[in-house]
Amino acid sequence: MITNPIEIDLALRAIIKRHEQHLQLRKDDSAGLEVAGTIPTMQGKQKVDGFYFASVIPKPKDCRLYFFPIYTDVAAFTDIDPALRKCLKGKSCFHIKKMDASLEASISAMIDKGIAIYQEKGLLTSS
Numbered sequence: 001m002i003t004n005p006i007e008i009d010l011a012l013r014a015i016i017k018r019h020e021q022h023l024q025l026r027k028d029d030s031a032g033l034e035v036a037g038t039i040p041t042m043q044g045k046q047k048v049d050g051f052y053f054a055s056v057i058p059k060p061k062d063c064r065l066y067f068f069p070i071y072t073d074v075a076a077f078t079d080i081d082p083a084l085r086k087c088l089k090g091k092s093c094f095h096i097k098k099m100d101a102s103l104e105a106s107i108s109a110m111i112d113k114g115i116a117i118y119q120e121k122g123l124l125t126s127s
Helices: 005-017 082-087 101-120
Strands: 024-029 032-036 041-043 046-048 052-058 063-067 093-096
Touching: 005 032, 005 052, 005 063, 005 101, 052 101, 063 101, 082 093, 082 101, 093 101
Parallel strands: none
Antiparallel strands: 024 032, 032 052, 041 046, 052 063, 063 093
């Protein structure tokens, strides 16, 4: 079980970076990681170079995972693991204080599902 926020941050970044061929890396530094889609599209009334996907932000007591597909496609994520659901604060922010192999697998599956949804919507490249 990982309880160090720095180690949790590294694990979450690794999960997201497994999909870097589909995502645009907007930020990757000590303050956090931010990724978006790779296809220019409208986000609200504004044209953006890629639709926001997720961020990882390390904090002193936990690590935050902001995961936008759970906000845009709520119905697709009603079945997420109860342990992961307990970490959800608000609509799209997960506060991860400790992570075991099961939670890591649940997060990875959720990210995979988000990638697939964004690909179906034409927000990410599919190759």
